[in-house]
Amino acid sequence: MPRNEPTEGTDGWDGGRSPGRRKAVRYGVPVAVAGVAAATIGLVPAFAGSGSPDLPKISAQDLIAKVAKSDVQQLSGTVRVSTDLGLPSLPGAGAGGFGGAEGGGKGGDGASAAPQNKLMELASGAHTLRVAADGPEKQRVSIVDKAAEYSLVHNGNEVWAYDSGSNTAVHSTAPDGGRHGKQHRAPKDLPGGLKDATPQELAKQALKAAGDTTSVTVDGTAKVAGRDAYQLLIKPKQAASTVGSIRVAVDAANGVPLKFTLTPKSGGAAAVEVGYTNVDFAKPAASTFSFTPPKGAKVVDGDKARAKTPREHGKDTPSHKDVKAFKKDMGGLNVLGKGWTSIATIKGGGSGLPSGKDQGAGGDAGKFLDSIGEKVHGSFGSGRVFSTRLVNALITDHGTVYVGAVDKQALIDAANAAK
Structure with missing residues (x-):
């Protein structure tokens, strides 16, 4: 039996008055990515392994501090995203959403390769993506479908988005915040909904809500992506909330959140579940962040497209x-x-x-x-x-x-x- 039982908690915890609170939760893995893929669950193993690891006890405050101090800058792995919000089916959101049969006609202007056009696919279903990061200047996500693949690559001052279904690539310049050792900022092409779909970012948002309206405890241990992890359990105290609980699996060795699960009060399957199915914290190969458009691909200059739009449609832009x-x-x-x-x-x-x-x-x-x-x-x-x-x-x-x-x-x- 694991020695870490759900007895160490911070019921009514106010976020802590230590520097950990002021820092909130500083996640070192700047993987600005999101899951936008068709259901390919069979390609990856299950989230958790069998059994619970025997780990030393840790309080919720200390576990949150461990997450806050985590400074992992390099990793590669596979993330699975499952969303079941109970939303009705959206027109045109089925297969082909990568710009294949249904979206290929839009590939000429780069629409099918634009990250913004992937947001709606996050609202439902299961998605698989492969991610890699090497510090604030290099990130890559490849979103895999049975028939197509979507890739977003950030390497220094360059950002590439590529949709294989329409064979269209969009090339843009990264903001200065992602270069020269400055604090990482997600490329401008990346919508907020995309960059916030990693376990790290979702956990960060959940912990921000921790206050006198929240119970935060350590609820045992688990194996996630083959690694030992503590389970942080966050539960609203307010009866009218539709959120039942949020569970964050935290890597016992380095403090990186490995899995995020949000379960509604009504029960049933998780409404949102995002987690690594395999992860490696070694430095990825430099070639991981190199991208050359395939032969015959339509290449769109994203910077020119953005600059051109206001001039042509400025009259439609609200002042x-x-x-x-x-x-x-x-x-x-x-x-x-x-x-x-x-x-x-x-x-x-x-x-x-x-x-x-x-x-x-x-x-x-x-x-x-x-x-x-x-x-x-x-x-x-x-x-x-x-x-x-x-x-x-x-x-x-x-x-x-x-x-x-x-x-x-x-x-x-x-x-x-x-x-």
């Missing part, structure tokens, strides 16, 4: 004045509550969703919305609640939106209180 006017019309974006039960609100302009009682096209839309959203009532009036396994949203008939990782009643209570 600062337009943005301020929009925020005023919408009543602004406000956040109610704190911690796990924070609710974002956007006030509408008095026109909400169509009702099933409406006639004509609006009536058709209303009937469809009635079929996927639950009609609710309160002192605020009425509206519809749209639900996933984690995030719920209330849209009132007056057009105000309340959204958060909270249950339906919390949204109704927020709307009633704001009346």
Whole structure:
């Protein structure tokens, strides 16, 4: 039996008052990548090995400090990403999303190779990617599908994105922050949703939420990617949260988070699970970060494309004045509550969703919305609640939106209180 039992905790832990809190969680592996691949689970082994390693006891504070002090700069391995948020199927999100049969026609302008166009695929399904990092200047992710492969390569001042399905490559210049020993910043081409999909970054965001609304404990040990790991268990104390728990497997030797699992309060399979299935902390070969477009590939200059777009479409780009006017019309974006039960609100302009009682096209839309959203009532009036396994949203008939990782009643209570 492992000596580390779930007895050492920080129930009500406030993040710690040591330098570890000020540093938050400094992750040394700057793998700015994300999982955007078709289901290829059979290519990799299971996450955890059999049995739990026998490791010395460690408190939650000390384990978090270990993560914060971790300064691993080099690694290579395979990451598996599984997402089950309970979202409806998205049109065009099936096979071919790499720009193959369905997306190949867009490859000429580099759309199929743009990292931004991979974000929607993260919303559901299982994805496999291979990652490598060698300090702040060199990272690579290859996202593997049965029929195609998508690669993002950062090497010094160069960033390449390549989609084999459309045989299209986009070449861009990396920001200065990724060169000359300066602190690493993700290339501009990499959307936030992509760079935050590693176990390290997800764990960092989860630990930021740790405060008086959170219980943080060490819950035993595990084998992940063949390595001994402690399991950090993070649980919201607020009853209205839809998050059941977050479990982070931390490498016992170097403090690198190896696996991140978010389970909804409703139970069942994990809503989000991201973890290494194999990992090596040796220096990757220099050739790993070299990229030459294949013969016949369409090469797009990403820098020129970005510079060209504002000149051609500047009239369509909202000005600062337009943005301020929009925020005023919408009543602004406000956040109610704190911690796990924070609710974002956007006030509408008095026109909400169509009702099933409406006639004509609006009536058709209303009937469809009635079929996927639950009609609710309160002192605020009425509206519809749209639900996933984690995030719920209330849209009132007056057009105000309340959204958060909270249950339906919390949204109704927020709307009633704001009346």
